[in-house]
Amino acid sequence: DAMVIQNPRYQVTQFGKPVTLSCSQTLNHNVMYWYQQKSSQAPKLLFHYYDKDFNNEADTPDNFQSRRPNTSFCFLDIRSPGLGDAAMYLCATTIIGGGTGELFFGEGSRLTVL
Amino acid sequence: ILNVEQSPQSLHVQEGDSTNFTCSFPSSNFYALHWYRWETAKSPEALFVMTLNGDEKKKGRISATLNTKEGYSYLYIKGSQPEDSATYLCAFNNFNKFYFGSGTKLNVKP
Numbered sequence: 001d002a003m004v005i006q007n008p009r010y011q012v013t014q015f016g017k018p019v020t021l022s023c024s025q026t027l028n029h030n031v032m033y034w035y036q037q038k039s040s041q042a043p044k045l046l047f048h049y050y051d052k053d054f055n056n057e058a059d060t061p062d063n064f065q066s067r068r069p070n071t072s073f074c075f076l077d078i079r080s081p082g083l084g085d086a087a088m089y090l091c092a093t094t095i096i097g098g099g100t101g102e103l104f105f106g107e108g109s110r111l112t113v114l
Numbered sequence: 115i116l117n118v119e120q121s122p123q124s125l126h127v128q129e130g131d132s133t134n135f136t137c138s139f140p141s142s143n144f145y146a147l148h149w150y151r152w153e154t155a156k157s158p159e160a161l162f163v164m165t166l167n168g169d170e171k172k173k174g175r176i177s178a179t180l181n182t183k184e185g186y187s188y189l190y191i192k193g194s195q196p197e198d199s200a201t202y203l204c205a206f207n208n209f210n211k212f213y214f215g216s217g218t219k220l221n222v223k224p
Contacts, residue, residue, distance in 0.1 A: 002157075033212070
């Protein structure tokens with residue numbers, strides 16, 4: 001059974017129309033990450049949460065925001081998607097203070113911007 | 115932002131061939147180096163988490179080595195099979211922020 005679930009798997013939006021992507025986990029991991037991957041490029045870290053502590057990467061555009069209302073859920077909000085935001089968005093979790101330190105990923109949400 | 119490089123970008127091999135890829139990463143402030151396998155339409159899955167210089171890890175036909183002093187790791191696949199076709203990503207753990215390479219896309223032809 002999938003332990004990190006991302007919804008939707010595919011999202012098509014219009015230029016400027018807000019989008020929310022969700023990630024849920026059943027692993028009770030304390031850290032959750034959002035990555036953006038554009039075609040054939042390295043996944044790029046956007047944000048991560050260590051419990052409720054939010055950590056923003058310096059080069060993450062202001063257009064991107066995130067929420068983690070509880071341990072299990074994390075959301076990525078794109079306020080005004082542009083054509084350059086079309087990408088695969090990956091959610092990953094890990095536990096700090098126990099375990100092997102490996103990341104557990106969802107299957108990703110592919111965003112298309114028209 | 116830390117620079118993690120992988121080579122080659124893509125690789126086409128015949129079934130039964132052995133192959134290897136490279137991941138290079140900063141040699142300072144090393145904590146861990148991860149390898150992930152990402153099949154199309156699936157989620158990336160961990161292959162190895164490597165923490166010590168000189169580490170060698172093996173899982174079936176896949177193995178990996180680590181050199182933290184010079185900042186590189188090799189992934190080896192012995193006797194490639196079509197089901198090995200995937201993108202192989204490495205990730206450098208820097209204080210629990212993970213920086214990825216762009217991956218090596220492996221295609222194994224029957």
